[in-house]
């Protein structure tokens with residue numbers, strides 16, 4: 001029987017207390033225990049970026065972090081970036097610029113871009129390319145993604161959302 005630990009973690013503004021096997025990744029905890037399947041799993045070894053979530057303000061690969069390591073942390077997944085009522089400026093820019101096709105990489109792109117623009121709303125194209133360089137996309141060629149993030153900057157300059 002695998003060893004377990006009790007953890008408390010705030011995810012998308014809601015506190016969760018759970019018992020988790022010590023070897024379960026944060027990605028699997030989010031997807032299987034909390035049902036937050038917007039966090040996608042591609043490579044499961046830190047290469048593709050599809051599993052990126054925001055932990056205490058930083059973009060983190062949730063396939064490389066254990067759930068127990070998130071004890072006491074604040075986590076934001078792609079589901080937590082928006083309300084159900086309307087698209088956020090970042091989502092709107094992705095739609096406008098056709099920055100997604102199959103959509104598999106999109107949760108990781110959105111969380112990575114959100115963490116970047118929250119910290120650096122003046123990020124230029126080179127900085128955006130650098131920040132997104134660990135997120136693989138097989139469909140778009142990346143140019144529309146960078147254009148979308150550039151356009152979304154204005155909204156982050158005006159707001160203090162995190």
Ligand code: FES
Nearest residue numbers: 042043044049063
């Ligand atoms: S699934 Fe985590 S980096 Fe690919």
Ligand code: FES
Nearest residue numbers: 101105137138139
């Ligand atoms: S939109 Fe298909 S992998 Fe990026």
